[in-house]
Every structure is written in structure tokens, then in C-alpha cells.
Amino acid sequence: MAIMRLGRVEIGCPNWEKSIEYYKNVIGLIEVAREEDRVYLKAWDEHDHHSVILKKNDSAGLVHLAFKCEFASDLDLYEEKLNNYGVTTERVPAGTRLAEGEAVRFVIPTGQTVELYSEIEVVGNGLPLVNPDPWPDGLVGMHPTRLDHLLVAGDDVDGAVKIFTDLFDFHVSEQLVAGENNDVTICKWLFKTNTAHDIAIIKGPQNGLHHFAFWLDEWVELRNAADIMAKNDVMIDAGPTRHGITRGTTIYFFDPSGNRNEVFCGGYITYPDSPTITWTEDTIGKAIFYFERELNERFTTVFS
Template sequence: MALTGVLRPGHVALRVLEMEPALKHYRDVLGLIEVARDDKNRVFLKAWDEHDHHSVVLREADEAGMDYMGWKVDSPATLKKLAADVEQSGLATEMSWIPAGEHPATGERFRFTIPTGHVMELFAEKAIVGNNCGTDGQDINPDPWPDGLKGIAATRFDHCLLYGDDLDGSVKLFTEVLGFGIAEQVMLAGDKKFMIGAFLSCSNKAHDVAFIRQPVKGKFHHASFELRSWEQVLRAGDILSRTKTSIDIGPTRHGITRGETIYFFDPSGNRNEVFSGGYIYYPDKPVITWYDESLGPAIFYHDRKLNEAFLSVFT
């Protein structure tokens, strides 16, 4: 069966305190490619192996964090249907249609706020600009990668981890309305029905978005960018050290998702991750359950203990 409905994460919009240091980080260290600027002083970027016009939006503001996360769906008809489903669910607030062109090269978007306080968008259309590997930049006789890559050279925007209070409501919306599956969950050992964290997939990835229950609304833990191997994660660690980028933890491995990882901060304090590995997820795969007493190896499998900053620092 073909992948339908919500296809994948499409973009993340981040607030940064100063644009030029942020651009130096996202372009020169992380290796994203600037594709556009608009009259709202936003900068639009993409990872090299993404074909859509952009996946990261930066906006200068007085406070760091995430403005919204966008999800690409398979067609305009699906966009209309899912928007109606979200409206009828009673689980979303502050719903609105954003006209085509408000993001460059992007069709209309349906925006809504989920129970954890995060703003989400659905969209169906964004210009395909390619990855510049093939003849004349097209997907014809392509090379494995293009010339001119910088820094870590992340291949794509992969997922976000978000903090919020009404975890149950957001999980219900994503699973029952938007069609996501729960790949992994973290439960309270003393109350095995009380969910602490959920790792949700709309694809064959171990997760496309994750939520952790915290007594806050709409907080951003990290945006993750994909690499192709553990070796590339180690190389990323070298680049982060050479550029004196603030590292949170890693390189290491997650127990949850099995992915290899390193966490670090942009100059505004937004946490980034580069991530590789993980398993293939199918909808019939049994849900993996962790309990809070095993959170150490669940999050950092090698150290088997929690980094307090990982839990308490967010924007």
C-alpha cells in the first residue's frame, strides 16, 4: 500500500535572536542551503537532499523557539479532508487558512494549535527544486551528492521533539485524526497507563515527531536533521568542536529509536540534533514500551544516565 495522507515533516519555522549568527550556524555549520528571503525578513533554507523548495524558516525575534511545524500531505483533496477532520475533532484551536504564496513557492496551508500548545500546519503543494545531483540540476543520471556542500551537510529535516502538558490530547489528534502510528512510548512505571512520552510516525521512520509531557505549553526541545551513517555523526562532532559550537551531548546512541545522535545549540539557544540509523517502521509493528525507571538507557544508551540539561533546557 502506498504512503498516503500525511507524508512527512515539511518544514519547521524557528525564531532566532540575531539573523546573521543564526545563518552562519545553519548554512556553514549544519550545511543547509539558503533558497529565499521575503519582505518579512524571513530566511528560507533546505537540506541538500530535499527536493522541495525549503524545510527551515528562520525569523528574528526577541525570544527563541518554534513558531510552527508544517506537514506535507499527498494532495489538495487530502488537505481539505484532513482540515475538515481536524476542525470536527474538537482537539484543535485557532484554526485558519494561510493563503498560497505566504511562504514562497508554497500553496495554501491549514494552520491549527494542538492540545500541547504547538502550532501545526498541513500543506499539499511546494515547488520542487531538486537536489542538484543530476544533469542540469534535474533527477537525470544523478551523482550520489552535489558539489559545494558545507559543514555537516545534513541530508534532510527529519523530526522535532516537543514539550507540552496535554500529551494525551495531542497523541489522540495525531493518531486518530491525522493517521500517525505510535512507534514507541514511555510510560510511568507506577501507573502503566500514564504516558510520559510518545514517538509518532506517519512513514517508515522510527519517528516523525515526538512529544514529552511537561507542565508547559508549546515548548520546543529540538529539530533533528538526518545523516546517513554513524561515521557522519562522528564527523559532525568533529565539525562542531572545530567551529566551537555549543554541544549538549554526544555522539552517542538512543535506546528509543536506536538512532545515533549528537545534540548541539544554535547561537540563539535552539537545540539541534543530527541523527542517523533507527529501524524501519510499519503500521503493524508492535509498539515499543519503555518505563520511566529506564529513561537513562532509553535516551542515552551508552551512558545509561540522563543529562539534566537535556530534560530541563528548551525554548
């Protein structure tokens, strides 16, 4: 059984019309479908129907996140594992949202609603599967290739991490720790694919969303993304800069509803036998922002 990747996030957007315009024209996601209170979007190089759902909501934040499994039978196996572990699950019927098959839904100890699914309509990436060019015509904005990862917050970080490591075979690439014996978890970065992280979990407000991130292929695209942010008066939180953790290059910024986004590029490849890298609290500035070597207050206090 196999979780393959972070498949989708559903994001609350109180600033509805401006948020739709921003994700389509500034980020450069492609609108695939629309309901009265949901807009379904994909990054151009994703083949599935959608990876980002904007939800018309009174508040910003994460409505749910979902990992895609390879087979429908994986849902049964993961469901049994979760139930045996003491986690309550429910089945989300196919068709609850557009183009999606059935999902298994549960809540992790940091408060986020997580779904596992395998079926979703496939729409392709705009390129043929035989003799394709490297990118399709008509891309706008930052046009990231895909949804990459997210950072969520809550109280019981170790409890949430254990769900991913013990039941889903995720691995910890890096950890930020505190305490005299470096045994108090501030944040852990987890991977299931071969990137430096698919999800990270940090001590913070319960059911908090710190950011979700889109992948850019090259460092120069981050500079172009920063230009696009400036042209469109997007509020930049931090960067362009580099992380000590993951070694990725990055910009953090806010959508019109107050959700923090990131564009992320680079970092190392991971394998199941990659060792866990530890950063101690006294190096937190360098760990997060390698060039500046310090955090801005907004970065550590604003969640949606």
C-alpha cells in the first residue's frame, strides 16, 4: 500500500472574488471547475483534476488536506491501521466534491482534517503523452508546476508525527528541537516522496495552517515570482531567501484572504534511509532563513 503524494488542499477564502483572481492570475493556477462556493484549480503540470480547492468561507485556513494513494484498496488498509491505532475514521462518499472518488477522513492530533483517496478524474497537463514539448502555451503568473508541501500547526506535534511515521511510513528528514536534552519538538519535516518534505508539523495554534507551497523548477523563477508579487502588490512575508532546513530556496507571501503561500525550489533528494538532521533552538534563525539568520515576528505568529 502506498501514499504517493500530497494530492490536494482545501483553503478557506473569505475574500472570495479577489482570492479566485489571485490564485488564477498571480499564482497562475488553472481553473478546472467551479461550484457556487468552491473553485477547483490545478498547477499546470499536474494531471489530476485539481490540487487546490478554494472554499468560500467566513474564515481563512485549511479546510482539509489529502494524500493520494496508489490503489483504492489502500484506503481499506490505511483505515484498518488507523482504527486499530485508535483513530476514528469516516468515509467521504464519491461525488462529495467534484471529480473525486471516495475518501477516508480523520483528524490528526494537531487538529487538521486529513483525507486519503485514490480516485480522481484525470485531465492531463496540457501536453501530449507522445513527443511533448516542455511546457504548454498560455501559462500566466508564477505558474508553478505543482503543489509541493504544507506546514501545519498544533499542540501535539509528536502525536501527529507518529500517525505519519508509524501508520503511513513517512520519514523525518529534519527536526527543530528545544530543551536541555534537545528532546522537545518544535517542528518536524516529513517525507513520503523523495523530496525533503511533503508535510511539516510545528508547535502552534491547534488546527493552524502556517503555509502551503508550490514548486518552481529553478531559482531564477523565484526572482520572477518576486517581480510578479511586487507588480501585483502581494504582501511578501519573507524572502527571496534560502532555508537551512531542506536547503530549498523560498519566498513566503499572503493570499488576499490571509493564507500564507510559499514558492519553493530545490532542496535535496531523500530516501527511506536518509538520516534525520537536527537543528537546535539556538540556531533557529539560520535553520529557517539561512541568509538573514533571524525570523521576523510575523513569520512565527501569523497562522490561518
